[in-house]
Amino acid sequence: MEWNWSEFLGGTTIGYIVKEAISYWKKKNELKVNVAQTTRDIVEIFNIMKHCVSETHFNRFMIFVAEDSAGLIAVGKSIYATALYEWLNPEIEDTKSVISEVQRWRADAEYYEMFCQMLTNGSAELVTREMPVCKLKDLYVSCNVKTSKVFHLMTTKDNSKVFYCSVASSTTETSSPSDRLVIDSSVDKLIEIFRRHKKFY
16 A cells, blocks of 8 residues: 555644644653654554454554544533544555545534444444434445444543544445454554553643
């Protein structure tokens, strides 16, 4: 899979990364950031996503962050979702990238419902044909997604951000036991990586 630098630099993802970099610098007197280790962890995140996609029938793996409009997830404020990382199976035709489309995505009622289920149970499972009309269903239909699984990865100490991931399939609505084992193992590894970096948020 080729990295599209022009799309990366031209999209709103760069704005989020700059903001996070500023946040890191503000805490540089409190915490010692090992840039080499952080970079290795980001590489490992991509390797985990790639392995999961290559070893299961799921053809898309994405990692997101949800933030509140005023810096704290609470009643009376809006949640915005941003896609941070994405890995696609290049062997499946018509699998298009959507990372640039999910930037500061304001949650609607159905997204809040999925978000609540994920936070309460640790995961949520969605079948596109069973979903009510909503923004997420429109996105899934446009990408030919038939089913997805969403997993909670980390909530920051100040409750201002929630990191989570999803795996999506355009080929079938059922998961085999071997698929579930690979996915669960991948999610566990991601949770451990995010746990190591929780002190920076």
